Amino acid sequence: MSSDSKRLPRVNLPSDVRRDTLAVREGLPPSQWGENSEALFLTSSFVHPDAATAAARFANEEEAFVYSRFSNPTVTMMERRLAALEGTEACIGTASGMGAILLLVLGLLKSGDHVICSRSVFGSTIKLLQGEFGKFGVQTSFVSQTDASEWRDAVKPNTKLLFAETPSNPLTEVCDIAALAQIARDAGALLVVDNCFCSPALQQPVAFGADIVMHSGTKYLDGQGRVIAGALCASNAIVNDKLVPAMRSAGVSLSPFNAWVVLKGLETLSIRMQAQSARALVMAQWLEEQPMIERVYHPSLRSHPQHALAMAQQSGQGGAVCSFIVKGGRAAAFAVIDATRICSITANLGDTKTTITHPASTSHGRLTEEQRLAAGITQGMVRLAVGLDDVEDLKTDIARGLAQLS
Numbered sequence: 001m002s003s004d005s006k007r008l009p010r011v012n013l014p015s016d017v018r019r020d021t022l023a024v025r026e027g028l029p030p031s032q033w034g035e036n037s038e039a040l041f042l043t044s045s046f047v048h049p050d051a052a053t054a055a056a057r058f059a060n061e062e063e064a065f066v067y068s069r070f071s072n073p074t075v076t077m078m079e080r081r082l083a084a085l086e087g088t089e090a091c092i093g094t095a096s097g098m099g100a101i102l103l104l105v106l107g108l109l110k111s112g113d114h115v116i117c118s119r120s121v122f123g124s125t126i127k128l129l130q131g132e133f134g135k136f137g138v139q140t141s142f143v144s145q146t147d148a149s150e151w152r153d154a155v156k157p158n159t160k161l162l163f164a165e166t167p168s169n170p171l172t173e174v175c176d177i178a179a180l181a182q183i184a185r186d187a188g189a190l191l192v193v194d195n196c197f198c199s200p201a202l203q204q205p206v207a208f209g210a211d212i213v214m215h216s217g218t219k220y221l222d223g224q225g226r227v228i229a230g231a232l233c234a235s236n237a238i239v240n241d242k243l244v245p246a247m248r249s250a251g252v253s254l255s256p257f258n259a260w261v262v263l264k265g266l267e268t269l270s271i272r273m274q275a276q277s278a279r280a281l282v283m284a285q286w287l288e289e290q291p292m293i294e295r296v297y298h299p300s301l302r303s304h305p306q307h308a309l310a311m312a313q314q315s316g317q318g319g320a321v322c323s324f325i326v327k328g329g330r331a332a333a334f335a336v337i338d339a340t341r342i343c344s345i346t347a348n349l350g351d352t353k354t355t356i357t358h359p360a361s362t363s364h365g366r367l368t369e370e371q372r373l374a375a376g377i378t379q380g381m382v383r384l385a386v387g388l389d390d391v392e393d394l395k396t397d398i399a400r401g402l403a404q405l406s
């Protein structure tokens, strides 16, 4: 048997097709039935023609599907498509975004290793790194999202990983991926970027030197708020040699059904991100004009402290999330949220339905007030994750609550 026949086949596409084409076609060749839309393989295991072939497949001498804890055709299609969009050699799907970080640490770190992480990452990421991994001897230093010198100063001889999320949730603070990649290289460490807010449609962290891209597929990759999913995109050496074996043992697997939903979501990712990002900018500019609003955060606004960096790093787009501080603290923020009739009151984001949330009491509610203030999250803050609703309807929805305050 030739070595090519022991590898999974590729989709028959010209080698120079562009990203939009890959977004709808990369994956695996169709099955013997010639389906045009990718099949959902709901099966826990796969049958082998004979015992010797089964042995070769279990020993990784032949690439084939074995058991859906670590290999399934629908999951592979999603992984290949997302890797193509992120510009990485490989990708591994995980049960959730947090599952992706769990797999990352299981696969790459050991007790005694040190991580540097932005203070402004998602609240559960801080809990997982500090609380859970701390119990197993992985120590994390938390540093500024925007001041790269703090990252350099935090480097220790045992630093193995730098973890950033950009733009951050909910303040949309942007970190300089290229600067952090340089610090990681100098330290002999790897840079991981949570690319949840921009998705590869707007930002490809590896193009700026990141080693690993982490995703909560729950957000824009699915894009319609249906499933929980996650992924890590990186080189073959990282994915196949480190993460796949950890997945095989730990089983934080992406279900084929959820993989299929994300796979189909990737087909419309680019046009959704462009449309939602444009609507978010309209909303951010309008919010800036409202007298009862103290401050608005969106990377496309000229008032955003990292506006120029964001435009260079994010294909000239701000993304679909904008946050604002209402004058009057928590009570005023709750009044604005409660007056909406269109926006969905939920902490999720990345949906075609616009969502509104109070970060201090929901997504960041498990942090102490001190940690929240260090991350710049005040009680008056409201986060709007703009979907595909008509912006005029959204303005009316927010204006109703603001009118009660003035």
Ligand SMILES: Cc1ncc(COP(=O)(O)O)c(C=O)c1O
Binding pocket: 096, 097, 098, 099, 122, 165, 169, 194, 196, 197, 215, 216, 217, 218, 228, 229, 230
């Ligand atoms: C930026 C970011 N990273 C990671 C996660 C975790 O993803 P999941 O909910 O899929 O576990 C979230 C979830 O809200 C998030 O917003």
